[in-house]
Amino acid sequence: MGSFQSLPDDHHYRNLSKKTGFSLEQIGILHNRFKQLSLNEEILRRDDFNKVQDLKDNPIRSQIVEAFFDRRNFHKDGVGSMEEIGFEEFLTVMSYFRAPALHTTEEQREVIRRAKLRFLFNMHDTDNDGTITLEEYRHVVEELLSRSGSLGKETAKGIADTAMLEVASISVGHMAPDEFYEGITFEQFLKILKGLEIETRMNIHFLNMDTTVLCK
Amino acid sequence: MHSVHEEPPAVLTSNMFFLYMLPLIVLDSGYFMPTRPFFENFGTVLWFAVVGTLWNSIGIGISLFGICQIEAFGVQDINLQENLLFASIISAVEPVAVLTVFEDISVHEQLHIVVFGESLFNDAVTVVLYNLFNHVAELHVVEAGDVFLGIARFFVVGLGGMMFGLLFGFVAAFTTRFTGKIINPFRTIPFNFKDQFGLAYCGLRGAVSFALAYTLPDSIGPKKLFITSTIVIIIFTVFIQGITIRPLLKLMNVRKTNRNLETINVGIHKRLMEHTVAGIEDLCGQWSHYYWKDKFMKFNNRFIRKILIRDDRPESSIVALYKKLELQNTMEILDSMTGDISATPSLISLPDERKNASKTRKVLPSDVRNMHELLSKNMYKIRQRTVSYTNKHSLPNDVTAKEILIRRHTSLRRSLRAGSFHRPHVSKASQKFLSLPVGQSLNSRLPPGRFSHAGDGCIEPEIHLSSVSSMFRHPQRSSSRTIPLRPLGSPEEVSSSVKVVDEENEKHRGFRSSHLRSSFTSSAHQPSRSLYRSTRNIINEDGGSEHEEQESPPDPHAWVQDPQNNNSDMQFPLLRRSQWPPQKPQDE
Numbered sequence: 001m002g003s004f005q006s007l008p009d010d011h012h013y014r015n016l017s018k019k020t021g022f023s024l025e026q027i028g029i030l031h032n033r034f035k036q037l038s039l040n041e042e043i044l045r046r047d048d049f050n051k052v053q054d055l056k057d058n059p060i061r062s063q064i065v066e067a068f069f070d071r072r073n074f075h076k077d078g079v080g081s082m083e084e085i086g087f088e089e090f091l092t093v094m095s096y097f098r099a100p101a102l103h104t105t106e107e108q109r110e111v112i113r114r115a116k117l118r119f120l121f122n123m124h125d126t127d128n129d130g131t132i133t134l135e136e137y138r139h140v141v142e143e144l145l146s147r148s149g150s151l152g153k154e155t156a157k158g159i160a161d162t163a164m165l166e167v168a169s170i171s172v173g174h175m176a177p178d179e180f181y182e183g184i185t186f187e188q189f190l191k192i193l194k195g196l197e198i199e200t201r202m203n204i205h206f207l208n209m210d211t212t213v214l215c216k
Numbered sequence: 217m218h219s220v221h222e223e224p225p226a227v228l229t230s231n232m233f234f235l236y237m238l239p240l241i242v243l244d245s246g247y248f249m250p251t252r253p254f255f256e257n258f259g260t261v262l263w264f265a266v267v268g269t270l271w272n273s274i275g276i277g278i279s280l281f282g283i284c285q286i287e288a289f290g291v292q293d294i295n296l297q298e299n300l301l302f303a304s305i306i307s308a309v310e311p312v313a314v315l316t317v318f319e320d321i322s323v324h325e326q327l328h329i330v331v332f333g334e335s336l337f338n339d340a341v342t343v344v345l346y347n348l349f350n351h352v353a354e355l356h357v358v359e360a361g362d363v364f365l366g367i368a369r370f371f372v373v374g375l376g377g378m379m380f381g382l383l384f385g386f387v388a389a390f391t392t393r394f395t396g397k398i399i400n401p402f403r404t405i406p407f408n409f410k411d412q413f414g415l416a417y418c419g420l421r422g423a424v425s426f427a428l429a430y431t432l433p434d435s436i437g438p439k440k441l442f443i444t445s446t447i448v449i450i451i452f453t454v455f456i457q458g459i460t461i462r463p464l465l466k467l468m469n470v471r472k473t474n475r476n477l478e479t480i481n482v483g484i485h486k487r488l489m490e491h492t493v494a495g496i497e498d499l500c501g502q503w504s505h506y507y508w509k510d511k512f513m514k515f516n517n518r519f520i521r522k523i524l525i526r527d528d529r530p531e532s533s534i535v536a537l538y539k540k541l542e543l544q545n546t547m548e549i550l551d552s553m554t555g556d557i558s559a560t561p562s563l564i565s566l567p568d569e570r571k572n573a574s575k576t577r578k579v580l581p582s583d584v585r586n587m588h589e590l591l592s593k594n595m596y597k598i599r600q601r602t603v604s605y606t607n608k609h610s611l612p613n614d615v616t617a618k619e620i621l622i623r624r625h626t627s628l629r630r631s632l633r634a635g636s637f638h639r640p641h642v643s644k645a646s647q648k649f650l651s652l653p654v655g656q657s658l659n660s661r662l663p664p665g666r667f668s669h670a671g672d673g674c675i676e677p678e679i680h681l682s683s684v685s686s687m688f689r690h691p692q693r694s695s696s697r698t699i700p701l702r703p704l705g706s707p708e709e710v711s712s713s714v715k716v717v718d719e720e721n722e723k724h725r726g727f728r729s730s731h732l733r734s735s736f737t738s739s740a741h742q743p744s745r746s747l748y749r750s751t752r753n754i755i756n757e758d759g760g761s762e763h764e765e766q767e768s769p770p771d772p773h774a775w776v777q778d779p780q781n782n783n784s785d786m787q788f789p790l791l792r793r794s795q796w797p798p799q800k801p802q803d804e
Contacts, residue, residue: 033500054498057514060488064495097496120488144487162541163480195482202489204497 016088020095026206030094034087043084044068059146063123068093072122079128099203113199114190120198121189131183134164167192269338273345276302301349480541 013027038044049065058064069085071078074092096119100112124132124140138160145156167184170192
C-alpha cells in the first residue's frame with residue numbers, strides 16, 4: 001500500500017471512514033502508525049504491541065492488548081479471539097475511543113456510552129460468558145493495584161469483593177436462599193456505572209496531524 | 217473625600233503587599249489545590265485567567281476611556297494609560313468569597329475548579345499588568361518601542377515570577393515534609409449557560425484590587441478618583457453580588473456536585489478507563505492529557521515525592537476510596553449497633569458444606585436480607601466528613617479513628633452485658649477469638665459475646681464476605697479453620713490489630729496493656745512490629761489450641777487459594793487502623 005493518496009486506498013479509506021467515523025486524514029495517520037507497529041506488514045500480532053515502550057508501564061497492558069484481538073469488539077456477535085489483526089480491526093478498536101460529536105442526541109449518546117462500556121466489559125469478561133465473575137473482577141483489580149506495591153493480593157480481593165457486593169445489592173436486591181450470584185451482567189454493569197460519565201471521558205483526541213514520527 | 221487625602225495605612229505599602237501578603241495568599245490557595253480536577257481543566261483555567269483577565273482589563277480600560285471622553289462626565293483628563301491601569305486593578309477577581317459560597321451550595325466540581333484556578337492565576341496576571349501599566353502611565357509619551365518593551369516586560373515578569381514561585385513552592389513542600397503530613401489531594405464537560413452565568417456573576421473583587429489601588433503612585437492624576445471607584449466597586453461586588461449569588465445560583469439550579477455516589481465500582485472503573493485510554497494513546501501515538509498526566513505521575517513518583525514527602529508509601533486512590541467507604545461503614549454500623557445479636561447468625565463463617573449445609577441454607581435468607589439492609593443503609597448515606605476530608609477547612613485528624621474505637625469499646629461493653637449465646641456446633645469457635653477462620657477479619661472477633669456464633673456476630677461489613685462467598689459459589693470454608701496471625705503490612709494495621717487483640721485479651725485476662733494503646737501514635741514501623749510480637753506471645757500463652765489449628769491443611773476448594781496467606785486483615789486494613797494518617801494516594 002502506498003501513500004494514502006492513491007486511489008484504491010482512497011476507496012478503502014472511505015469505507016472505513018463510513019464504518020468507524022474517522023476522517024480520512026485520521027485514518028491515514030492511524031494507518032501510518034499501524035505500519036510502524038507492524039513493520040510494514042499487513043497484519044499485527046500481539047508481540048508487535050509489546051514493542052511499544054510506554055505501554056510496558058501500564059498495569060492493564062495485557063487486557064488492552066487482548067482487546068485488540070477480541071472478536072467481540074469487531075462486531076456484535078463475534079466470539080473468541082484472533083491471532084492477528086488487520087488494519088480494519090485496528091481501526092475498529094480505535095473507534096471506541098472517538099469522542100461523540102458535539103451535537104449528538106440523547107439516544108446517540110446512549111448508544112455511544114453503551115459501546116464504550118461494552119468495550120470495558122469485554123476487557124473484564126475474559127472467558128466470554130457474558131458475565132463478570134468474581135475471579136475475573138478480582139483479576140482486574142489486582143492488576144490495577146499491582147503498581148502500588150505493598151498492598152498485594154488480599155486488599156485487591158477485599159476490594160473486588162466489596163465491589164461485587166455493591167453490584168449485587170443494587171441489581172439483584174433480594175436473593176433466594178439457593179441463589180448464587182453468578183456475576184455481573186452487562187445490564188448490571190451499565191447500571192452500576194451510571195455515575196461515571198464515560199462518553200465524555202473515555203475519549204482520545206485524534207489529531208489530524210501526523211505525530212507518528214515522535215513515537216517510540 | 218477626606219479620608220482619601222491621608223496616606224495609605226502605614227502597613228500597606230506596595231512592597232509589603234507584594235513581598236509578603238501576596239505570596240502567602242497564593243501559597244494558601246496552592247497548598248489545598250485539588251490537583252486532579254485542576255489539571256483536567258487546566259486549559260480552561262489558563263484561558264480564563266490569562267486571556268480572560270487580559271481581555272477584561274483592556275476591554276474595561278478602553279471602554280472607560282471611551283466613556284471618559286463623553287463630556288458630560290467631566291473627566292476628560294484621564295488618559296488612556298491611566299484608564300488601562302485602573303482597569304487592570306479592578307479586573308482582579310477575588311476567589312475567596314465566591315468559593316465559600318460555591319462550596320456551601322455544592323456546586324458542580326468543574327465550575328468550582330475553574331473559578332478557583334482562574335482567580336489563582338489571575339492574581340499574577342493582574343499584578344503584572346498593573347506594573348506594566350503603571351510604568352507606562354508614568355511616561356508621558358508612549359512610543360511604539362515602549363509598547364514592545366512593555367510586552368516583553370510582561371513575559372519577563374511572568375516567567376520570572378513563575379520560577380520564583382516554583383522555587384518557593386519546593387521550599388515550602390520540603391519544609392512541610394518535616395513539620396506535618398501532606399494532605400491527600402481528592403479524590404469534566406462543557407459548561408452550560410447557567411454555569412457561565414454563575415462564573416460571570418461571581419466576579420467579586422476584593423483585597424487585591426484594594427491594595428493595588430492604594431499603592432498607586434501619586435503621579436497618577438486621578439488617583440483619588442480611582443481609589444474611590446475601586447472602593448465602590450469592591451463594596452458593590454462583595455456585598456451585593458455576594459449576597460445574591462447564593463439564591464441566584466440556587467434559583468438557576470446550577471449543576472450540583474454529585475457527592476453521594478462514589479462507589480467502589482465507579483472508582484475502580486474510572487481508573488480502569490484512564491489506564492485504558494492512556495494505553496491506547498501510547499499505542500496509537502496520539503497524546504492528549506492522559507499521556508501527560510501519566511508522564512507527570514511517573515516523574516512525580518520517582519523523584520519529587522521521594523524528596524519532598526516524608527511518608528512516601530504509595531497508596532492507590534482506589535484503595536484510599538475503599539478505605540474511606542469502609543470507615544464510613546464502620547461508623548454507621550457502630551452507630552446502629554444494638555444489643556440484638558440474634559439477627560446475625562452465622563453470617564460470617566461458612567462451615568464445611570458437607571457438615572452443615574442444611575444449617576447454612578436455613579439462615580441464608582435472613583443473612584442476605586440483613587446484609588442488603590446494611591449495604592443500602594451504608595452506601596447511600598455517605599457522610600459529609602468523607603467528602604470534605606481534604607477540604608481546606610477541615611484537616612484530617614485522628615478524631616475519626618478514635619471515635620471508632622470509642623464506639624467499639626462501648627459496643628464491647630454493651631455486648632458483654634448482653635451475655636453470650638451458644639450454639640452447639642461452634643462451641644469450639646468461642647475460644648478462637650485469636651485466630652481467624654478463612655477469609656475472616658480479625659475485627660469480626662469483637663465483641664466477644666458474639667464469638668459463639670461461629671466466632672463472630674458482629675454486624676460489620678466483613679459479614680459480606682461469607683455471604684459473598686456463598687453467593688459466588690465458592691463454598692467449603694471451614695469456620696474451624698484458623699489462620700495464623702501473620703505480620704501485617706503496615707504499621708497502622710499492626711498497631712490496630714494489636715489494639716484489637718489487646719481488647720480481647722483485656723476482656724479475658726484483665727490485662728492492662730496500655731502500652732499497646734500508645735501504638736496509636738506510633739507510626740514507625742519498628743515499635744509496632746515489636747508490639748505485635750509481644751502480643752503474639754500473649755496469644756501463644758492464651759490458647760495453644762488455636763495455634764494447633766493453624767497447622768490444619770487448607771481446604772483445596774476454599775475460596776481463597778492460600779488460606780495460609782489469607783489474612784483478611786489485609787482485606788480490611790482500614791478497620792484496624794488505630795490512626796488514620798492521610799496517606800498520599802497515588803495513581804498506579
